[in-house]
Amino acid sequence: MSFKDVIDEEEREAYMLCNEAIVRAALEADVQLVSFYPGAPQTEILDNFEKASNKYDLKIEVATNEKVALETVAGGAMLGKRSLTSMKSVGTNVASDALYTLAYTGLKGGCLCLIADDPHAHSSQSEQDGRWFGLTAYLPMLEPSTPREAMEMVKKGFELSEKFGTLVLIRTTTRVNHQSGIVPLGPMKRTPFEKVSWKNMKRPYTSVGELARKGKKEMLERMEEIREKMADSSLNRVEYFDGQKLTDEGGDEEKLGVITAGVAHSYTVEALSRLGSSAKILKLGVINPMPEDVIKKFCQGLDKVVVVEELSPYIEDVVRRLVKDVDVYGKRTDHFSEALEYGIPSVLLGLSEITGVEAPFDYKKHCREMKKHGEILPQRLPVFCAGCPHRATFWALRRAVGDPDKVFFSNDIGCYSMMCLPPVEWSDTLLCMGASMGVAAGVQYAAEEKTIAVIGDSTLFHAGLPGVVNLVHNQDDVTIFVLDNAVTAMTGQQSHPGNPKKAGGREGKKLDIRRVLEGLGVEKIYDISSYEVKDNVPVIKEALEHKGVSAVISHGECALYHYRNYRHDGGKLVPYFIDLETCESVHACVLNFMCPAISVMPDKDGKARIHQDICVGCGVCAKLCPKGAIKSTATIYGGENKPIYTVEDYEKYVEKKEVKE
Amino acid sequence: MKQTNIILCGIGGEGLVLLSNIIGETCRIAGENVISGEMHGLAQRSGSVIVHMRIGDEVLSPLIPPGEADVIVSLEVMEALRYIHYLKPGGTVITNKRLVHPPGETLDLVLRKIERYVEYEEVLEAIKSNDANVVEVNALSLAKKADEVRAQNVVLLGALSASLSGSIPMKSFLDAVEETVPKKAVESNVKAFELGADAYES
Numbered sequence: 001m002s003f004k005d006v007i008d009e010e011e012r013e014a015y016m017l018c019n020e021a022i023v024r025a026a027l028e029a030d031v032q033l034v035s036f037y038p039g040a041p042q043t044e045i046l047d048n049f050e051k052a053s054n055k056y057d058l059k060i061e062v063a064t065n066e067k068v069a070l071e072t073v074a075g076g077a078m079l080g081k082r083s084l085t086s087m088k089s090v091g092t093n094v095a096s097d098a099l100y101t102l103a104y105t106g107l108k109g110g111c112l113c114l115i116a117d118d119p120h121a122h123s124s125q126s127e128q129d130g131r132w133f134g135l136t137a138y139l140p141m142l143e144p145s146t147p148r149e150a151m152e153m154v155k156k157g158f159e160l161s162e163k164f165g166t167l168v169l170i171r172t173t174t175r176v177n178h179q180s181g182i183v184p185l186g187p188m189k190r191t192p193f194e195k196v197s198w199k200n201m202k203r204p205y206t207s208v209g210e211l212a213r214k215g216k217k218e219m220l221e222r223m224e225e226i227r228e229k230m231a232d233s234s235l236n237r238v239e240y241f242d243g244q245k246l247t248d249e250g251g252d253e254e255k256l257g258v259i260t261a262g263v264a265h266s267y268t269v270e271a272l273s274r275l276g277s278s279a280k281i282l283k284l285g286v287i288n289p290m291p292e293d294v295i296k297k298f299c300q301g302l303d304k305v306v307v308v309e310e311l312s313p314y315i316e317d318v319v320r321r322l323v324k325d326v327d328v329y330g331k332r333t334d335h336f337s338e339a340l341e342y343g344i345p346s347v348l349l350g351l352s353e354i355t356g357v358e359a360p361f362d363y364k365k366h367c368r369e370m371k372k373h374g375e376i377l378p379q380r381l382p383v384f385c386a387g388c389p390h391r392a393t394f395w396a397l398r399r400a401v402g403d404p405d406k407v408f409f410s411n412d413i414g415c416y417s418m419m420c421l422p423p424v425e426w427s428d429t430l431l432c433m434g435a436s437m438g439v440a441a442g443v444q445y446a447a448e449e450k451t452i453a454v455i456g457d458s459t460l461f462h463a464g465l466p467g468v469v470n471l472v473h474n475q476d477d478v479t480i481f482v483l484d485n486a487v488t489a490m491t492g493q494q495s496h497p498g499n500p501k502k503a504g505g506r507e508g509k510k511l512d513i514r515r516v517l518e519g520l521g522v523e524k525i526y527d528i529s530s531y532e533v534k535d536n537v538p539v540i541k542e543a544l545e546h547k548g549v550s551a552v553i554s555h556g557e558c559a560l561y562h563y564r565n566y567r568h569d570g571g572k573l574v575p576y577f578i579d580l581e582t583c584e585s586v587h588a589c590v591l592n593f594m595c596p597a598i599s600v601m602p603d604k605d606g607k608a609r610i611h612q613d614i615c616v617g618c619g620v621c622a623k624l625c626p627k628g629a630i631k632s633t634a635t636i637y638g639g640e641n642k643p644i645y646t647v648e649d650y651e652k653y654v655e656k657k658e659v660k661e
Numbered sequence: 662m663k664q665t666n667i668i669l670c671g672i673g674g675e676g677l678v679l680l681s682n683i684i685g686e687t688c689r690i691a692g693e694n695v696i697s698g699e700m701h702g703l704a705q706r707s708g709s710v711i712v713h714m715r716i717g718d719e720v721l722s723p724l725i726p727p728g729e730a731d732v733i734v735s736l737e738v739m740e741a742l743r744y745i746h747y748l749k750p751g752g753t754v755i756t757n758k759r760l761v762h763p764p765g766e767t768l769d770l771v772l773r774k775i776e777r778y779v780e781y782e783e784v785l786e787a788i789k790s791n792d793a794n795v796v797e798v799n800a801l802s803l804a805k806k807a808d809e810v811r812a813q814n815v816v817l818l819g820a821l822s823a824s825l826s827g828s829i830p831m832k833s834f835l836d837a838v839e840e841t842v843p844k845k846a847v848e849s850n851v852k853a854f855e856l857g858a859d860a861y862e863s
């Protein structure tokens with residue numbers, strides 16, 4: 001599995017991540033325009049398209065947010081271009097304004113929007129179920145279970161979209177997006193991107209009042225037509241599990257039926273196999289419009305039908321509405337949960353209760369017993385990387401604030417969200433992209449304490465700016481902290497409008513955050529360098545004392561991004577070390593800074609230690625050590641004891657030949 | 662119904678995904694069906710990471726149920742214990758001879774919330790007390806020997822290949838390593854792989 005399979009022109013089998021397979025399928029389908037905002041679990045789709053855009057004639061944008069991304073691909077589809085966007089579950093909330101109206105206007109070209117849900121909230125703020133977008137927006141929606149199916153549905157999705165002139169949704173979940181498997185690579189037939197004449201295909205994409213009422217009628221008719229035409233789609237399939245293996249036929253006498261979709265299908269089949277139970281299975285691929293006749297027909301002659309799906313009882317309630325003479329089991333009968341992701345054990349347990357077939361293995365007891373021995377283990381939670389600029393900014397912010405109880409800390413979405421997790425647990429609110437600003441507006445009316453709102457650069461552009469405008473216009477009293485680390489760090493360092501590079505590493509226009517805030521009328525703006533920890537404290541204090549809207553922009557590139565570029569350009573990491581003769585085990589480096597490169601040595605009077613393979617040499621811990629015991633290894637080989645902040649700094653170093661092996 | 666279930670675990674940013682890619686390629690080359698369930702994103706910031714790999718004609722679920730993993734391969738010993746409930750009774754744990762204290766543990770120690778660090782030997786004992794065959798591999802020293810410090814994961818892959826020699830040909834593993842790692846690093850990675858395989862045997 002690698003990017004080279006995504007663009008390999010040979011037709012063969014490949015081992016691929018589902019997100020890569022989706023890109024491959026879209027390229028095979030000659031997609032011409034794509035736009036995304038990154039977000040787990042779908043970011044690798046953007047990443048692979050960025051790389052592919054260096055080989056194929058393809059328009060690609062890293063959009064400011066999901067709404068802009070959807071509007072962009074819709075614009076291309078109005079001109080007949082095959083186009084695609086994808087977004088994480090909650091990103092669809094942002095895009096939904098455009099989404100709902102696009103269902104009214106319809107589109108000319110094939111246009112796909114992939115919605116990646118995250119049951120279990122592995123990397124999201126909620127377990128939102130994106131299937132309701134399809135239903136409530138009147139848009140067709142397909143749901144794959146595997147990478148192979150995802151490829152098939154991307155291709156069919158484009159055809160469906162063009163045939164019926166509508167946006168088509170594809171719904172995935174984390175366990176589908178991040179599943180790898182063997183997939184077939186089809187022929188890669190690409191056509192060059194060419195402009196077309198709007199005049200020749202002109203028709204209005206407008207919706208308001210009378211136009212909206214007309215659009216709604218057409219939309220309802222379109223959905224009924226799709227329901228009819230898709231009724232015998234091979235994407236919905238009936239299978240028979242005979243207790244050991246899956247077949248396409250048989251089971252005419254079978255009394256147990258299971259209706260399922262998405263990754264829950266795989267858990268169902270494997271749970272049946274462990275129970276040794278037979279069942280007829282209806283695996284739905286088209287989940288909107290629901291194939292009602294297929295469901296009714298499937299249930300004929302059954303005694304029991306079980307609906308297995310993660311999150312809300314979306315399919316189950318349809319089955320309950322359609323089928324009256326068969327007992328329906330699922331979440332409404334408390335056999336399955338509306339929370340968390342499923343797995344073979346949870347599905348097996350539900351099926352065992354419903355069928356009365358005894359579970360062959362007590363998973364819960366097993367886990368309890370096995371985990372007992374693991375009680376000695378400390379947790380291993382995600383933390384800011386070694387050399388992360390955020391850790392340095394928060395050190396200074398915390399010192400400037402003094403007591404955390406003296407402020408209301410409105411946090412936002414990004415790596416800095418980790419502030420709300422143990423052991424730090426410092427955030428008073430964390431809702432969604434850009435919410436730090438809006439919440440702060442309300443809090444500053446009501447709270448006696450000072451309100452601070454923290455937001456990353458990418459998140460500021462994504463959804464923070466309207467909130468800033470609001471604060472300024474209403475003359476609210478809030479100090480804004482913009483963490484400018486140059487990239488969308490949490491998802492893997494994609495570019496954003498504040499970075500000079502746009503999609504695919506090509507030159508874009510960098511928007512200067514200071515000038516943006518000045519333009520919006522923020523009264524006091526302070527620029528600080530994240531790593532100048534001690535110098536930053538008085539500056540932040542001054543900003544906090546300002547009555548009105550003030551802003552502190554903390555500049556420091558994401559350490560992963562920065563040091564990757566730095567090494568790519570030939571730079572050598574210069575880690576720090578603890579001078580054991582000077583270290584007095586006061587542990588300021590651990591207590592106040594907690595860089596993952598630092599641990600202590602119990603056998604050496606608890607003196608600290610810096611792991612040379614983790615430290616990147618940012619030098620901040622050295623500035624904070626009250627004993628001066630932390631030094632750069634550069635001092636050992638005679639170099640200058642100074643950390644390197646940016647690639648430009650590094651280049652200056654090279655020019656002066658100060659970096660030596 | 663023959664299937665092989667493998668748990669790969671370790672700490673975010675340690676090359677676990679590369680390891681699972683090589684195993685996936687190995688299966689493709691050997692003509693075996695394979696699926697995996699991975700973790701990307703937030704969990705990668707030095708957090709605990711797990712990848713499920715399943716080999717066999719009838720595997721469908723990207724997640725291995727508890728008690729069904731044939732092998733756990735761990736780049737760090739604490740992580741092997743953290744996911745020990747996935748191991749089947751009598752299964753094999755191939756662990757790197759290495760323990761990394763999480764920053765939170767160091768903080769607790771300094772704050773005296775705990776009396777001492779957890780030690781390698783006690784973690785190993787806890788793994789063994791779960792009815793596991795434990796194979797320890799000093800991946801760092803073997804990787805250094807192969808002149809490729811970053812190939813600790815490939816050393817462990819070598820050890821895994823030896824444990825699976827009955828079902829997947831060693832040659833497929835080697836072909837996959839050659840296809841996956843950068844050209845100039847092939848030789849040293851193959852060496853790292855072989856040293857890992859030898860370490861399993863002895």
Ligand code: SF4
Nearest residue numbers: 385388415489558559
């Ligand atoms: S990815 Fe970058 S911004 Fe995020 S924690 Fe790591 S260094 Fe910090």
Ligand code: SF4
Nearest residue numbers: 387595615618619621
């Ligand atoms: S210099 Fe200090 S703070 Fe920076 S990465 Fe190294 S150990 Fe961590």
